[in-house]
Amino acid sequence: MAHPAHRAVILTLCALVVGALASLAAIGLTDAVLWLNDRLLIAPRARVQYEASRVVMALATVLVPAAGGLIVALILRYLSRARRPLGPPDVIEAVQFERAMPPLRDGLASTLAAMVSLGFGASVGQYGPMVYLGAMLGGTVRRLGLAVPNLPAIAVACGVAAAISTAFNAPIAGLVFAHEVVLRHYSTQAFAPTTVAAATGYVFANVIFERPALFLLQFDGVRHGHEFVLFAILGLLCAVLAILFMRLILRIAAHAAASPIPALLRPMVAGLAVGLTALWLPDVLGIGKEALRFATIEGAFGAGELAILVLAKLVLTALCIGFGFVGGVFSPALLIGILFGALFWTALDASALLATSGVAVYAICGMMALTSPVIGAPLTTILIVFELTRNYDITIAAMVAVVFSNLISHRFFGRSLFDVQMARRGADLSAGRERARLQAMPVTDCLTRGMVLAGTGEAIGAVRARLAASDWNEAYIRDDAGRFAGVLRAADAAADWDSALHKPALTFDDTTTVLEAMQALRGFVGDAIPVIERDSGRLIGVVSEAAVIEAYLDMSQTLRREENAVL
Amino acid sequence: MRCFELALLICLLSAGAGGAQEPLTVVSWGGAYERAQRAAVFAPFTRATGIPVRVARYDGDPATLTRRASAEGWDVIDMLEPAAIGACEAGLLRRLDHDAILDDPRAARADFAPARLRPCSLPQNVFATVMAYDDRAFPGVKPTEIADFFDVARFPGKRAIRKSPDDILEWALLAEGVPPAQVYDLLSTDRGLRLALRRLDALRGHIVWWEGAGEAADMLQDGRAVMASGYNGRFFAARQEGAQLSIVWDGRLIGYDVWAIPASTGQPRAAERFLRFAARPEVMARLAERIPYGPARHSALERVGLMPGKGIPMRDHLPNAPQHGPRFLISDSPWHSHTRDLRQRRFDDWLKAGRDGKGG
Numbered sequence: 001m002a003h004p005a006h007r008a009v010i011l012t013l014c015a016l017v018v019g020a021l022a023s024l025a026a027i028g029l030t031d032a033v034l035w036l037n038d039r040l041l042i043a044p045r046a047r048v049q050y051e052a053s054r055v056v057m058a059l060a061t062v063l064v065p066a067a068g069g070l071i072v073a074l075i076l077r078y079l080s081r082a083r084r085p086l087g088p089p090d091v092i093e094a095v096q097f098e099r100a101m102p103p104l105r106d107g108l109a110s111t112l113a114a115m116v117s118l119g120f121g122a123s124v125g126q127y128g129p130m131v132y133l134g135a136m137l138g139g140t141v142r143r144l145g146l147a148v149p150n151l152p153a154i155a156v157a158c159g160v161a162a163a164i165s166t167a168f169n170a171p172i173a174g175l176v177f178a179h180e181v182v183l184r185h186y187s188t189q190a191f192a193p194t195t196v197a198a199a200t201g202y203v204f205a206n207v208i209f210e211r212p213a214l215f216l217l218q219f220d221g222v223r224h225g226h227e228f229v230l231f232a233i234l235g236l237l238c239a240v241l242a243i244l245f246m247r248l249i250l251r252i253a254a255h256a257a258a259s260p261i262p263a264l265l266r267p268m269v270a271g272l273a274v275g276l277t278a279l280w281l282p283d284v285l286g287i288g289k290e291a292l293r294f295a296t297i298e299g300a301f302g303a304g305e306l307a308i309l310v311l312a313k314l315v316l317t318a319l320c321i322g323f324g325f326v327g328g329v330f331s332p333a334l335l336i337g338i339l340f341g342a343l344f345w346t347a348l349d350a351s352a353l354l355a356t357s358g359v360a361v362y363a364i365c366g367m368m369a370l371t372s373p374v375i376g377a378p379l380t381t382i383l384i385v386f387e388l389t390r391n392y393d394i395t396i397a398a399m400v401a402v403v404f405s406n407l408i409s410h411r412f413f414g415r416s417l418f419d420v421q422m423a424r425r426g427a428d429l430s431a432g433r434e435r436a437r438l439q440a441m442p443v444t445d446c447l448t449r450g451m452v453l454a455g456t457g458e459a460i461g462a463v464r465a466r467l468a469a470s471d472w473n474e475a476y477i478r479d480d481a482g483r484f485a486g487v488l489r490a491a492d493a494a495a496d497w498d499s500a501l502h503k504p505a506l507t508f509d510d511t512t513t514v515l516e517a518m519q520a521l522r523g524f525v526g527d528a529i530p531v532i533e534r535d536s537g538r539l540i541g542v543v544s545e546a547a548v549i550e551a552y553l554d555m556s557q558t559l560r561r562e563e564n565a566v567l
Numbered sequence: 568m569r570c571f572e573l574a575l576l577i578c579l580l581s582a583g584a585g586g587a588q589e590p591l592t593v594v595s596w597g598g599a600y601e602r603a604q605r606a607a608v609f610a611p612f613t614r615a616t617g618i619p620v621r622v623a624r625y626d627g628d629p630a631t632l633t634r635r636a637s638a639e640g641w642d643v644i645d646m647l648e649p650a651a652i653g654a655c656e657a658g659l660l661r662r663l664d665h666d667a668i669l670d671d672p673r674a675a676r677a678d679f680a681p682a683r684l685r686p687c688s689l690p691q692n693v694f695a696t697v698m699a700y701d702d703r704a705f706p707g708v709k710p711t712e713i714a715d716f717f718d719v720a721r722f723p724g725k726r727a728i729r730k731s732p733d734d735i736l737e738w739a740l741l742a743e744g745v746p747p748a749q750v751y752d753l754l755s756t757d758r759g760l761r762l763a764l765r766r767l768d769a770l771r772g773h774i775v776w777w778e779g780a781g782e783a784a785d786m787l788q789d790g791r792a793v794m795a796s797g798y799n800g801r802f803f804a805a806r807q808e809g810a811q812l813s814i815v816w817d818g819r820l821i822g823y824d825v826w827a828i829p830a831s832t833g834q835p836r837a838a839e840r841f842l843r844f845a846a847r848p849e850v851m852a853r854l855a856e857r858i859p860y861g862p863a864r865h866s867a868l869e870r871v872g873l874m875p876g877k878g879i880p881m882r883d884h885l886p887n888a889p890q891h892g893p894r895f896l897i898s899d900s901p902w903h904s905h906t907r908d909l910r911q912r913r914f915d916d917w918l919k920a921g922r923d924g925k926g927g
Contacts, residue, residue, distance in 0.1 A: 044755035049905035218744045282756070290752050290759070297743050300762055 004567050007148045011567070014141055014151065015158045015193035019200030022134035022162035026201070027209060029115060029130055030167070033287075036119025040064045042286045062275035065285070068120020069267030072113045072325055077264060080109035085326035087128045088181065088375075089418045091135040091160065093427050095153045095182050097440050101139030107132065113326040121285040122267075123274050123316040127167055128328020134163030135182075150562050154190045157183050158197035164380075165201030169211055170387035174198040177380040181418070184433055189565035215388040217296060217364070222397055223357040230354070231365050231397050234344050235404030238369035241340055242333070242409050245314055246374060246417045249329065250424075252322030263324065270323035274316050284312050288335045292367075295342040296360045303350065306343040310336055329417060333371040341366020364394050365401035372402045373409030376416020437555055438515040443508050446551040447541035448528055451476060456485055456497050463488060474527050476542055477501060484532045484539040508543065509534040514555075517548045590619040591837050594644040597624045598781040599804035603857035604645075611853070612844050618837055626779065629907075633659055636829040642838045648688060648823040649903035655687035656904075661828040661835060662686050668843050675846075675864075681897070682863045688825035689842050690863035692854065695799045695819040695886030695895070696734045699783070702811040704793035713818030713894075714742040716794055717766055719773050724793030727786040730776035732914035733903065734796060734820050737896055739766035741818045747896040755902075760910075764917050771921055787812045800858040803884055807877070816891035822898040823863065859884035 037043040041050060041060040050057055076083050086102055087110075094101045101107065114129035138159030142152035157178040165174030175191075175198040183190055205211045222228070256266055277284050283291040291309070294300040301309070317332040345362035348354060356362070364385060372381040381402050386395040414420040419429055429436045452475035454463040467475045467490050475488040477497075486501030494500035506524060508517060508531045517529075528542040593609065595601040601622060609620040623639055625632075627650055635641070636659070646654070654660045665684045669675040675684075682690035698716050700709070701724075710722050716738065719726075728735055740750050740763050753759035775792050777783050783797030784805035802814050826845060828838045844850060851862035852870035859881055862868055871882050882888060886895075 043752070045752050045902065048755035048909065049902065051906070051909050212746070212748050216746050290749075290756055293745065293749055293753060294756075294758055294762075297745070297762065299765070300758055 007567055010146050010148050010151070011154065011189070011193045012196060014146075014155050015196035016200055018134075018138045018141065018155055018158040019162040019197030020204065021137045022159040022197070023166040023201040023204035025133045025137060026130045026163045026166040027204065027211075029111070029133060030126065032115050033118040033126060036115070037121070037286055040120060042119070042121035044282070044290055047282070058279060061278050061282070061285070062272065065121045065271035065274045065278075066268050067271070068116050068122055069269070069271030069323075069325065070265075071116050071120070072122075072267045073264045075109055075113040075116065076324070076326070079112070080106045082106040082110075085113065085324070086110040086132055087328065087418075088131050089421045089425075091132060091156060092182055092418055092429070093422055093425075094135075094139065095156050096184065096429060096433055096436060097427065098153065100142055100152075101136055101156065104136065104140070107136040107139075110326055111136070117267075117320070117325040117327045118287065120271070121274065121278075122271060122320045122325040122327060123284055123286075123313065123332060124320050124325050124327025125329055125331030125333070126287060126327065127164070127330035129326065130163045130167050131160050131328075134159030134161075150189060150565060153183065153562075154193050157190060157194050161194045161198040162201035165198040166205040166211075168384055168388060169202070169205050170384050171198040171202035173380050173383040173387055174201060176383055177377055180377045180380050181375065181416070184429075185559075185563045187563050187565045189562075189567055215292075217360055217389045217391060217394065219358075219360050219389070219391050219394050221357070221393040222361060224355050226354060227357060227361075228397070228400055230348065230356070230362075231400040232404045234341060234362060234365050235369040235401035236408055237344065238337060238340060238366055238401065239373055239405040239408035239412075241310075241314075241336070242370050242373040242405065243413045245318065245329075245333065245336065245370075246413060246420065248314065248318040249321055249417065250420065252318045256322045256324070266323040267320075267325050270316075270320045270325060273319055277312055277316060281309065281312055283309055284316055287331050288313070292335055292338055295338040295363045295367075298359045301339070301342060301346075303343060303346045306339050306346060310339045310343060313339070329374055330371065333374045334367050337370025338363045338367035340370060361394055361397050364389065365398050368398045369401035369405035372406050373413070374417050376410075376419060378402050378406045434556060434559055435515060437559070438518070438552060439513050441514045441551065441555070442510065443512045443514055443517045443543055443548070444510055444531060444540060446514065446543055446547040447531065448544040448547050451528060451542050453478070453539075454488070456480065460488075460495065460497060460500060464490070472527055476530055476539060478539055482539070483537040484530055487530070504530055507532050510540060514548060514551050517543065518552060521545050521548060589834065589837075590621040591642045591834060591841055592621045592623055592640050593841065594623045594625045594641050596627075596645060596780050598779075598801065600780070600800060600858055600860075603800075603854055607853035607857050608845050608850055611850065612841060615844065616840060618840070620841075629653060632829075633831075637831040640833060641829050642832045642834055643841050644827050644829060645691070646688070646825055646827050648685075648690070648825050648900035649898075649907070651688040651825050651827045652685060652901055652904035653907065654827070655685070659830055660687035661830050661832065661838075663689060663828065663839075663842070665689070668839055669846060678848075678864045678866050682823050685825075688827045689846055690823050690825050691845060691851065692824045692863055693821060693861035693886055694824055695816075695821050696796055697799045697802065697819045697886075698738075698794060698796055698815045698817075699787060699802045699812045700794045700815070701787045701790070701792075702813055709813070710794065710815055711817065712815070713738050715815075716796070717742045717769050719770065722794065724773070725775050725791065726770055726773055727775050727777050727783050727792035727795035727797070728770075729783070729796060730778055732910040734898075735767060736760070736763040736910065737820055737898075738796070738818060739763035741894070741896065742766055747818075747894060750896055751899045751902055755906075760913050764913065767917065784810060784812065799884070799886055800860045803859045817894050819886060819891065819895045820898055821886050821895055823900065824860065855885060856881050859886075861885040861887045 038046045041047050082102055086107055090102055111129055111133050117124050118126050135156045138156040141155035160182050161174040161178035164177045165171040175195050178194045179186055261269055313336050341363040342359055345359045348356060368381045368385055372378045382399045385398040452467050452470050452472050454475050455478050463475055473490050477485045477488055479485040487504050488500055492500055506520060506529045508529055510533050528544040530542050531540045533540055595604055613619050629650055632654060666672040679690055704724055715722055736754055737750050740753055745753055780798055781801055783795040784801050786792040787795050788810045826842050832838050848864050848867035851864055851867035855862050855871045856874050874881050
């Protein structure tokens, strides 16, 4: 292990370099998408200038997203080995289970596909791909093999922090997002570099490229005390909508895999659906930053329009993601939430039962209360409000809505869409990092050596003699084909194999995890448990209770060290 | 190479001096602006080249451009940038070879930025559409921001507005709290246009329309209106002549005024010489000392000094002076040019709805 000063230098440099690169990459991705939106007549500002040529407009509206779908499918099929979009769940998985990030080539292909998806107007978000891009850049640090503990995870977190910091112009939110969603613990060793990376991202976004704050808003404060109850109710309703949104995404993705539409054409079908909807509801195209702003202006939408748009955006986003477009759920969630918040206010205002402070605060509360359960990051969303609007009153209001929304959604759905997606892939973090790691570790990793191993071909007496000379009370016996036959106990006096062999009290196989082993070992008495290959019945080895407990202690210690590391 | 250029220049100059009799027809906007141009640009051009300048006037209406340009023998037109873009795309203007017109074209391009050297136009000055009010009408609480323009409850009285959808729609959205960076994105949607016109509804019955650039200040002065939208240079000139009005810089809309050469010109060479002369930093600065329209080149901005005869430091009155506050909007000329029909249609519908008594 390197000297502390040496480690400090490496960590700082790594934070600066990864932060700068992730920030530039995020800016590049944003600009590329804007450029494509402009050229492909997705952005309203470009569309309005061709308003006179109706046929061209209609064709572009329907065909551009569909063409984008086809390109995305081709990119994933021919450029990516993983053949699927990569996103925040892959990042979380790599960090939580100390694995390498997916190959660079797959990451680049996924990013390219995300750029096309967003550029061609699919109803998906840009922040997921940005987070992945930042993490991918951070992931390359692992290859350098620098002798600093926990460095790979920290470098990935640095990339994520810088990406969010740049994307939202919100360094504090970037820092907290990296901890809340990716690292899932707070240690000084990780905190310092992620802060540096987030600040670097901010410097690039704000000082060098002078990006404006995304969502400056005029708001004079919450005027009535009873409104905080309304924010809480809005939070609860948003939780229900968020659960619906996430379930729909998972459901459509599951159905898409079983559908008769070939994978290569699926994104195109989703693109066509977006284009056809956009013919009479142009707000569904792309990220929809215009609609985001309109939602904060009183009277910009009627209640009916809001309801239809919430529904359309919800279904189309789930369709686009489920059918294979590459992109995130973050910005669609922001849009659905802000429209729903505006709808809530419109209903409230129409009822004329209670006085309110205007639509803006409800829109923002809805936006954050819907987003927070989807990404599983209440603290980040609260901070994003603060940094985007630079308005303290709105932040307090959003905080109330976010907390209630998160509470309900976590109880009835899960921590976030990412976590549920990961759990379905076998990486369940819902009961903590320690348990997840034990669950991810196969029991074959802690096999015990030196046990007495024999075949039924040997003379039983010779085996007994070997057993007596060892510390073991049992010998593990294979048949002629190498399959596990049973155990021979030292205390047993039977003279032939048939009557001497016993079935062990417990066996594991190659899919048994350390967590399962620990649960099974309660009340177990004996030397060790044979581990048998599930398909062939071959004996892989044995594992002792002590070895399983040792693995558990090692894991706990690694995590404790990581969580308390200073440098 | 330098020698060659010098020789060419001498040739051109002597040719100019020789053919001095044929006057160049330059089209301007009249009033205080034209007086400043005569003093700062036209007269010095004639002195330098011997080519006399005849001034014509034009109100910017694109429908009459072709007919008048050829009938009246126009050679150079002072235009708003969006109009020049539209006319260029319609083939009514000559394409300009900026590399031939400007010395050191690469450096010049940077000097003009963020103004752009477009195919048919050469930026000349920066003007702002601002709001002004009659000091006598609001002795107590004074309007300070663009939203006040739309607030007839707090600031009662008539509003003088240009009868065109050009600037008022942007203001309407700024008054809704939309940040300047997003105004054009939102105005590009049907919803945005509806919102802007809804904001304008608040002023129904309180509007007096103006069409000539100088009228806004006149209307404030003679009491026909208490608040007006208009060009900052015109309001400045009216103040110089004793009008009691104040300018509110919040939400100012910054636009570019350009030189262009109509396709029908009979003297393209002389017209280009005029552009070459007018684009000199010292000429631009001289204009800005007479009427507070900012020069389009950075190098000219540094030369702007005191107003001749009055001693007023003119840099403080230019649209891009820093003390005017952070909220301004740079007019998107291509967008303006390409959405003209749509905006005009919506504006006309709005006017018509008022006459029919609907939504009034």
